[in-house]
Amino acid sequence: MGHKKSSKQFFDLRLAANLGLVQRxxxxxxxxxxxxxxxxxxxxxxxxLFQSRPDELKIQDLNRxxxxxxxxxxxxxxxxxxxxHFNKDLKGLQSKIPYLKDLGINLxxxxxxxxxxxxxxxxxxxxxKYHGVAKQYGSSKDLLNLTQELRKQDMFLMLDFVVNHTxxxxxxxxxxxxxxxxxxxxxxxxxxxxxPKAFEKSLPEVFPETSPGNFTYDPEMKRWVMTxxxxxxxxxxxxxxxxxxxxxxxxxxxxxxxxxxxxxxxLAFLWKKMGTISQNxxxxxxxxxxFRMCLQIIAPGAxxxxxxxxxxxxxxxxxxxxxxxxxxxxxxYNASLMALLWNSIATxxxxxxxxxxxxxxxxxxxxxxxxxxRCHDDIGLGYDDGFIREIGWNPQLHRKFLLDYxxxxxDWSPATGLLFMYxxxxxxxxxxxxxxxxxxxxxxxxxKDKVLIQEAVSKMILLYGIVLAYGGIPLIYGGDEIxxxxxxxxxxxxxxxxxxxxxxxxxxxxxxxxxLNDKKLPQSQIFNAVQxxxxxxxxxxxxxxxNNLVIHHTGxxxxxxxxxxxxxxxxxxxxxxxxxxxxxxxxxxxxxxYFTKGEPKxxxxxxxxxxxxxLLRLDPYQLMWLMKG
Ligand code: GLC
Numbered sequence: 001m002g003h004k005k006s007s008k009q010f011f012d013l014r015l016a017a018n019l020g021l022v023q024r025x026x027x028x029x030x031x032x033x034x035x036x037x038x039x040x041x042x043x044x045x046x047x048x049l050f051q052s053r054p055d056e057l058k059i060q061d062l063n064r065x066x067x068x069x070x071x072x073x074x075x076x077x078x079x080x081x082x083x084x085h086f087n088k089d090l091k092g093l094q095s096k097i098p099y100l101k102d103l104g105i106n107l108x109x110x111x112x113x114x115x116x117x118x119x120x121x122x123x124x125x126x127x128x129k130y131h132g133v134a135k136q137y138g139s140s141k142d143l144l145n146l147t148q149e150l151r152k153q154d155m156f157l158m159l160d161f162v163v164n165h166t167x168x169x170x171x172x173x174x175x176x177x178x179x180x181x182x183x184x185x186x187x188x189x190x191x192x193x194x195x196p197k198a199f200e201k202s203l204p205e206v207f208p209e210t211s212p213g214n215f216t217y218d219p220e221m222k223r224w225v226m227t228x229x230x231x232x233x234x235x236x237x238x239x240x241x242x243x244x245x246x247x248x249x250x251x252x253x254x255x256x257x258x259x260x261x262x263x264x265x266x267l268a269f270l271w272k273k274m275g276t277i278s279q280n281x282x283x284x285x286x287x288x289x290x291f292r293m294c295l296q297i298i299a300p301g302a303x304x305x306x307x308x309x310x311x312x313x314x315x316x317x318x319x320x321x322x323x324x325x326x327x328x329x330x331x332x333y334n335a336s337l338m339a340l341l342w343n344s345i346a347t348x349x350x351x352x353x354x355x356x357x358x359x360x361x362x363x364x365x366x367x368x369x370x371x372x373x374r375c376h377d378d379i380g381l382g383y384d385d386g387f388i389r390e391i392g393w394n395p396q397l398h399r400k401f402l403l404d405y406x407x408x409x410x411d412w413s414p415a416t417g418l419l420f421m422y423x424x425x426x427x428x429x430x431x432x433x434x435x436x437x438x439x440x441x442x443x444x445x446x447x448k449d450k451v452l453i454q455e456a457v458s459k460m461i462l463l464y465g466i467v468l469a470y471g472g473i474p475l476i477y478g479g480d481e482i483x484x485x486x487x488x489x490x491x492x493x494x495x496x497x498x499x500x501x502x503x504x505x506x507x508x509x510x511x512x513x514x515x516l517n518d519k520k521l522p523q524s525q526i527f528n529a530v531q532x533x534x535x536x537x538x539x540x541x542x543x544x545x546x547n548n549l550v551i552h553h554t555g556x557x558x559x560x561x562x563x564x565x566x567x568x569x570x571x572x573x574x575x576x577x578x579x580x581x582x583x584x585x586x587x588x589x590x591x592x593x594y595f596t597k598g599e600p601k602x603x604x605x606x607x608x609x610x611x612x613x614x615l616l617r618l619d620p621y622q623l624m625w626l627m628k629g
Contacts, residue, residue, distance in 0.1 A: 081478030147258025369472030414440025570628030
């Protein structure tokens with residue numbers, strides 16, 4: 001596409017248009033007189049960072065601005081994967097692009113590939129450098145080759161920006177350790193434990209089993225340092241404007257490698273204030289919006305994903321509120337939907353799902369969700385206690401039931417999950433395990449129990465059928481497409497054995513992929529179904545996130561129903577979470593206009609759906625995608 005103005009002129013326009021907001025956000029965070037020269041530094045930095053952006057990407061930025069919200073399209077289907085677990089390294093990954101395209105993937109989220117400490121490193125979330133590539137994945141050149149190839153193939157790339165903390169081997173941490181006061185102020189460091197103790201009074205613990213508390217004493221530095229996650233992950237001090245300026249530079253260097261979506265890791269934790277839990281603070285939102293506005297000015301083709309695994313009403317705030325509405329992150333993980341789906345699988349009921357989803361505050365129109373069922377982390381049970389009570393359940397006992405159900409404490413449960421970070425002080429715990437192991441495939445295969453196996457396959461298709469249709473970007477967790485089970489090999493590795501999230505970070509089973517022609521295999525059934533559903537999604541614009549989601553109450557507590565509407569098309573998704581056949585009254589479906597031209601077609605089975613005595617039947621765990629007309 002040709003543009004009459006130069007990309008620099010467009011940059012100047014973007015800067016002029018957004019300067020007021022940038023200035024306001026900056027001064028809100030850094031109001032002191034002495035800090036005003038930092039704003040001047042930012043003004044010098046922005047054009048410099050823009051200049052460093054490769055021309056090819058500058059052109060792409062302009063094209064994206066013209067073509068609208070690419071990230072809301074029905075064509076978007078992502079996969080999250082560990083490069084080393086998928087196919088050795090970046091080159092190996094590139095050689096598998098045909099496999100990904102064949103499945104229908106056009107967005108890759110690669111788990112961290114940046115340099116990290118050799119021992120424990122939280123799967124790369126302890127960062128030694130924000131750009132560049134750790135040796136085991138290849139070279140920076142390999143990454144550039146990959147991003148170029150992805151662009152050629154119309155594919156998108158998402159990488160993490162671990163914005164909240166660096167590793168204790170990062171240059172700044174090393175300098176702080178060596179006694180450099182300037183870099184000690186890049187982190188929250190203290191000469192004695194008075195301040196840490198005062199902070200601890202209100203701070204929760206993220207990893208209570210393996211890294212209790214939020215501070216670590218560093219004997220070399222002879223100071224305490226804030227370490228909210230692991231003791232080798234030092235929290236950055238954003239109340240220091242130097243840190244913001246340096247991290248903005250790191251962000252842009254990373255994005256300039258050809259990254260389309262920046263996964264803003266652990267962003268809820270960015271601002272700390274004594275006496276609070278130091279999560280979701282208003283200043284954190286201001287800071288994120290400031291980062292975002294600078295990114296918009298420099299590289300408007302790149303966008304942010306909020307990794308805020310927090311309460312539903314808090315998550316939507318990461319899209320921006322009031323004067324910064326739509327000016328924070330364009331995408332957020334739909335962690336609420338994910339956790340609720342697992343609740344529905346265990347309870348076979350959709351009450352909490354319905355109640356919670358119909359009470360989620362509206363997202364801004366230009367923002368969207370990442371919908372997913374599993375990722376590399378645990379499943380937290382962050383439901384709203386009020387809704388649990390309204391259903392008539394006791395929140396504490398209900399959570400205990402879910403942990404029992406998924407973590408092998410109930411004989412009759414099909415799930416083989418593991419209990420993660422159980423905190424005896426609070427009774428809280430989380431769940432790890434691969435999707436199919438949690439759904440019963442592992443147990444079914446071990447017992448050669450055909451019913452269990454079939455149910456697990458149906459449940460997997462049900463869950464993926466929901467995230468593919470819900471509105472937003474569906475993100476398949478690498479390996480799920482072939483029903484990969486738990487991987488227990490982490491128990492043999494010293495640096496991993498204490499973190500059982502590794503049970504759901506499997507190596508891609510290429511032997512299984514080679515066997516997918518065997519249609520009888522449960523894994524092939526999953527692959528074929530997911531592949532087919534993706535293809536259907538891409539064919540109908542009603543799947544694009546046009547803020548066209550309507551959740552329906554069916555009157556049957558086992559069934560979840562939602563509709564995607566547009567002027568031309570309508571799609572009604574019906575999901576039976578029960579192990580028995582269930583029926584719904586067809587009258588309300590007729591009223592929506594689904595039976596006007598005879599029986600509607602279920603796109604999943606490619607068959608018309610018959611009505612018997614005004615009832616529509618769903619098999620155990622059946623997914624229906626009914627098309628209007
Ligand atoms: C995010 C990541 C998680 C990591 C944490 C700390 O939550 O998803 O894997 O442990 O951030 O960086």
